[in-house]
Amino acid sequence: MSKRQLAMVMDLNKCIGCQTCTSACKTQWTNRNGRDYMYWNNVETHPGSGYPRKWREFGGGFDATGKVRQGRIPDLARDYGLPFDLNYAEALNAKGAQGAPNDAEHPKSASFRAPPHLQPLTPPTFGPGWDEDAGAGEYPNTHFFYLPRICNHCSNPACLAACPRGAIYKREEDGIVLVDQERCRGYQHCVGACPYKKVYFNPLFRRAEKCIFCYPRIEQGLAPACARQCAGRIRFVSFLDDHAGPVHKLVTKWQVALPLFAEFGTQPNVYYVPPLSPSKLDTQGRPTGERRIPEAFLVELFGPRVPEVLKVLETEREKKRRGETSELMDLLIAYKHEEMFKLDSPKGKA
Amino acid sequence: MSLPENPPPQISQSSTDSKNIPMRSLLICANLRHLRFALFFSLFYSLLAAAADIPLLRIEGEPAADPFSPAWLKQAPVAVALYPQVSVPPAAKTGKSSVKVRAQRGATTLALHLEWADRKPAKQRRIGAFADAAAVQWPQRPQAELPFIGMGHRGAPVTLWFWRADGTAELLAAEGFGTLTKQSDAGVLARGKWKNGLWRVVLSRAVEPSPESWPVAFALWNGEGGERGGVKRLSAWQTLRFGGPGTTGKAMLPGNAARGKRLMSERGCAACHSYPGNPTQPTQLTIGPDLTYAGGLHAPAYLEESLREPSKIVLPCRSCFVEQNGQRISIMPPFEGSEKDRTDLLSYLRSLR
Numbered sequence: 001m002s003k004r005q006l007a008m009v010m011d012l013n014k015c016i017g018c019q020t021c022t023s024a025c026k027t028q029w030t031n032r033n034g035r036d037y038m039y040w041n042n043v044e045t046h047p048g049s050g051y052p053r054k055w056r057e058f059g060g061g062f063d064a065t066g067k068v069r070q071g072r073i074p075d076l077a078r079d080y081g082l083p084f085d086l087n088y089a090e091a092l093n094a095k096g097a098q099g100a101p102n103d104a105e106h107p108k109s110a111s112f113r114a115p116p117h118l119q120p121l122t123p124p125t126f127g128p129g130w131d132e133d134a135g136a137g138e139y140p141n142t143h144f145f146y147l148p149r150i151c152n153h154c155s156n157p158a159c160l161a162a163c164p165r166g167a168i169y170k171r172e173e174d175g176i177v178l179v180d181q182e183r184c185r186g187y188q189h190c191v192g193a194c195p196y197k198k199v200y201f202n203p204l205f206r207r208a209e210k211c212i213f214c215y216p217r218i219e220q221g222l223a224p225a226c227a228r229q230c231a232g233r234i235r236f237v238s239f240l241d242d243h244a245g246p247v248h249k250l251v252t253k254w255q256v257a258l259p260l261f262a263e264f265g266t267q268p269n270v271y272y273v274p275p276l277s278p279s280k281l282d283t284q285g286r287p288t289g290e291r292r293i294p295e296a297f298l299v300e301l302f303g304p305r306v307p308e309v310l311k312v313l314e315t316e317r318e319k320k321r322r323g324e325t326s327e328l329m330d331l332l333i334a335y336k337h338e339e340m341f342k343l344d345s346p347k348g349k350a
Numbered sequence: 351m352s353l354p355e356n357p358p359p360q361i362s363q364s365s366t367d368s369k370n371i372p373m374r375s376l377l378i379c380a381n382l383r384h385l386r387f388a389l390f391f392s393l394f395y396s397l398l399a400a401a402a403d404i405p406l407l408r409i410e411g412e413p414a415a416d417p418f419s420p421a422w423l424k425q426a427p428v429a430v431a432l433y434p435q436v437s438v439p440p441a442a443k444t445g446k447s448s449v450k451v452r453a454q455r456g457a458t459t460l461a462l463h464l465e466w467a468d469r470k471p472a473k474q475r476r477i478g479a480f481a482d483a484a485a486v487q488w489p490q491r492p493q494a495e496l497p498f499i500g501m502g503h504r505g506a507p508v509t510l511w512f513w514r515a516d517g518t519a520e521l522l523a524a525e526g527f528g529t530l531t532k533q534s535d536a537g538v539l540a541r542g543k544w545k546n547g548l549w550r551v552v553l554s555r556a557v558e559p560s561p562e563s564w565p566v567a568f569a570l571w572n573g574e575g576g577e578r579g580g581v582k583r584l585s586a587w588q589t590l591r592f593g594g595p596g597t598t599g600k601a602m603l604p605g606n607a608a609r610g611k612r613l614m615s616e617r618g619c620a621a622c623h624s625y626p627g628n629p630t631q632p633t634q635l636t637i638g639p640d641l642t643y644a645g646g647l648h649a650p651a652y653l654e655e656s657l658r659e660p661s662k663i664v665l666p667c668r669s670c671f672v673e674q675n676g677q678r679i680s681i682m683p684p685f686e687g688s689e690k691d692r693t694d695l696l697s698y699l700r701s702l703r
Contacts, residue, residue, distance in 0.1 A: 067668070070440065073478035080477075164440065164580050165528050185530070186475065187579040189440060201477045 005175035017146040021226035034204025036083040040211035052079040061195035061264030068161040071192040081127030084120040151211035152268030162193030195264035223341040238342035245342040258302040413454040413461035417550035432583035433643035461554035471544035472573025482515040483571040513540035563591035610698025646703030657685035
């Protein structure tokens with residue numbers, strides 16, 4: 001356990017699945033050098049398989065005695081999905097591909113062959129967002145929500161526990177979990193042991209790599225790129241013990257932000273405000289009053305406090321609707337983006 | 351080309367100190383020079399451990415780089431027993447196996463030829479895929495005791511020649527589990543070739559004029575079986591010796607091993623250590639190191655020392671030690687009892703192979 005812990009809260013009621021966070025992360029950190037297949041940040045649809053495919057079933061984390069579980073290592077093509085290589089040469093430079101093919105101006109002749117569409121060279125079988133927006137349920141009660149995921153920078157990281165070389169460490173000052181690139185020998189025990197499958201093996205450098213919580217930005221007083229770029233303003237970042245910070249307010253004061261799969265035993269430090277959903281409709285199209293996303297499903301992900309949290313959210317939302325004040329709703333609305341981040345505190349400076 | 355000082359190995363134990371250490375190479379040249387001082391002790395161990403003597407053939411010129419060269423294959427190999435690493439997690443899940451070893455000393459280089467059966471070669475490292483590999487381990491400093499067989503121990507570092515089937519070779523050093531640190535990409539020449547279910551690998555390095563014998567140990571990794579790092583099979587310390595076998599064959603084991611096994615339960619060893627036929631077999635939460643291959647891997651002197659002084663070398667097992675002033679203090683009490691009990695216990699431990 002580190003002295004202090006920087007943590008993130010994501011409000012799933014506001015995530016629109018635009019993948020701006022994913023793009024911010026990818027362009028910043030993982031768009032080359034063996035990282036092409038990695039998504040340190042991804043947004044997946046639930047119910048759904050997630051990324052890597054069915055990552056929940058790969059094992060890892062800790063058993064009841066506190067012993068780290070090995071877990072499986074995902075397969076590149078089957079579970080992560082091969083990065084697409086597009087047929088640029090064929091589609092863009094082929095004979096007849098100059099200009100827009102317009103039937104009126106270029107009537108089809110025996111010699112004219114339309115260039116192929118721009119498409120992946122190898123037909124993809126899986127990738128991040130493969131089952132995006134598929135969800136579950138029968139019309140009109142189909143449902144899904146978005147779940148953005150980064151490394152949880154756990155207080156009890158399974159990756160760290162699984163590394164026989166001590167190559168993974170947790171920073172004292174902010175709890176960020178990092179892989180020491182000079183100590184790592186690419187054994188990949190951490191990849192298997194992380195129950196969230198957020199440690200990746202770089203096949204080019206043959207070392208483990210993962211989300212670094214944008215620590216170079218943090219050290220400049222900036223929020224991680226995924227949070228700063230978030231169009232839906234769903235991400236809050238501050239120290240867990242900073243009472244003036246939004247994370248402490250949401251996690252400890254209002255207790256509406258919950259860890260994902262706490263039973264893995266790693267004590268994750270990314271918290272989620274569970275999503276409310278519209279009422280189910282009966283056969284006549286009348287609202288039944290029952291939420292469309294089954295509560296049991298949310299409990300499976302975020303634990304037994306889900307029903308309680310959803311009630312608090314509804315109550316506070318109603319207050320706001322009636323024109324009363326609600327500290328919680330004002331916080332979640334995030335009128336000012338910069339107020340979602342508080343990276344230093346009087347405590348930290350002391 | 352002898353170096354005036356024996357340079358300290360570059361070994362990093364934590365993420366913080368790894369940043370500041372400059373790269374050093376050419377360690378083994380200096381270190382092997384001192385190994386003659388360890389000769390007496392290695393001889394002593396080999397007698398008691400009944401470890402194989404590996405004859406070192408002195409040749410004109412340099413040893414052949416090609417592992418399939420007749421210059422190698424005409425030499426009779428010595429089979430060395432390998433045991434799965436089960437002392438610390440993550441443990442190897444295979445059984446016992448062996449590696450055939452040949453050794454040659456040329457004008458400037460010392461070369462070891464390793465041969466073992468492998469139905470399918472694994473030559474690449476990818477996501478979830480590991481390459482076959484082999485390593486030769488040497489003690490690094492002259493002293494009155496051999497380093498712990500598993501990567502040495504604090505104050506007793508080892509040097510390793512490491513070959514991987516993806517074509518890489520490294521000179522490494524270690525001072526205990528988890529401390530393995532690359533010294534150089536150069537310095538060790540290694541070439542491996544797989545043919546008809548056999549790996550043959552030559553590892554060589556320029557060394558100082560040789561002493562008459564020195565301790566050496568081996569390890570193999572089967573890539574397609576997921577073996578890498580500590581998930582490996584390793585040998586006990588062997589003796590590399592000019593002029594062929596001196597003391598092969600099993601030494602007499604004094605003591606009553608059957609009574610020793612009963613004592614394992616009576617003295618409480620069984621509560622923390624797993625070993626074949628342990629009635630309480632603490633598999634869920636093994637506190638002390640697994641003893642299944644204790645006799646095969648460890649010299650009798652080491653086993654004797656572990657009973658007498660459990661805190662001398664403490665492995666990084668879970669909840670088996672407390673830390674005081676940076677020192678690991680084993681929770682195992684030192685052995686107290688009659689000489690007969692001690693001899694019988696040791697006799698049983700040595701039979702575990």
